[in-house]
Amino acid sequence: MSLPYSLAPQIGTAGRLGLIVLQSDETMEAELRGALPTGDIAAFVSRISSAAEVSSESLAKMEMDLPCAAGLLPKSVAFDVVGYGCTSASSVIGTERIADLVRAECQTSAVTDPVSALVAVCKEFGVSKLALLTPYTEEVSDSLRATLMQNGIETPVFGTFNEPVETNVARIDPASIRDAAIKMGADKGAEAVFMSCTNLRTFGILKDVKEACAKPALSSNQALFWHMFKLAGLSSDLLS
Known part of the structure; x- marks a missing residue:
């Protein structure tokens, strides 16, 4: 039928x-x-x-x-x-x-x-110096830092979890990310904090980091x- x-x-x-x-x-x-x-x-x-x-x-x-x-x-x-x-x-x-x-x-x-988006966000906020937190090895992080520098964004404050295994990156406790980001964001050499990697769970901690550091808290997915x-x-x- x-x-x-x-x-x-x-x-x-x-x-x-x-x-x-x-x-x-x-x-x-x-x-x-x-x-x-x-x-x-x-x-x-x-x-x-x-x-x-x-x-x-x-x-x-x-x-x-x-x-x-x-x-x-x-x-x-x-x-x-x-x-x-x-x-x-x-x-x-x-x-x-x-x-x-x-x-x-x-x-x-x-x-x-995420890189193009971060450059656009930094322009929106007038930010040129980031505290950069990554889960990557330093080799991978260096590539990202160089690309940001080419776009006029310095990363004078840098820290990494140095974790190459993606499954582990996805399971990093948001509290660990929050604590690391707040520690780095306290540095007066940075105008904002950026938590890099789409696999990091950041949406639940962005407000805490922003309030603790009194500066923009940014992440890849955001x-x-x-x-x-x-x-x-x-x-x-x-x-x-």
Whole structure:
């Protein structure tokens, strides 16, 4: 028996977001769900292969897999923005290269990543000196610091958990992140604190860090989502 039906409008009438998440990431999607503005906003997620341990070599390899991951987002959707969810790989592969690879495989008006987003946030706050907290090895952290320096952002205060295993990064206790960020943020040489890595659980501690340090408290997911929403023409309170 063939039954009649009608077609409804495509979901996401207020905004259509795409997000490419690392296979090893356990944090981004949960934090995105809590950050999405109200309204008919659609968020589509694709995954990209990533290594169990983070190194410059493993990060660089994602360049080859990025077109496939972007291509797995729905072809029928014209995205307002697509975000690539890896801070360290953004510095290794390059933000312009990431944007080119994503645009080649899906329809989108804009592309961003955590590094591009952080640069935009720092401009928003007028910040040029960060206290940078990462979970990465120093080799990976050095690449990120160099990229930020190229964008006019110094990292005079730096600390790392020195943890290469992604599963462990995702399980770092938010209290440990909070305590480290507050300690670093107390340094007068930094105008803001940035907790780098999309796999760190930061949304529940941002307010504590901000209040304790009396300066902006920023994280990879917070910056990326804020920038995605802004590029999509959506309002949010992620920086408040």
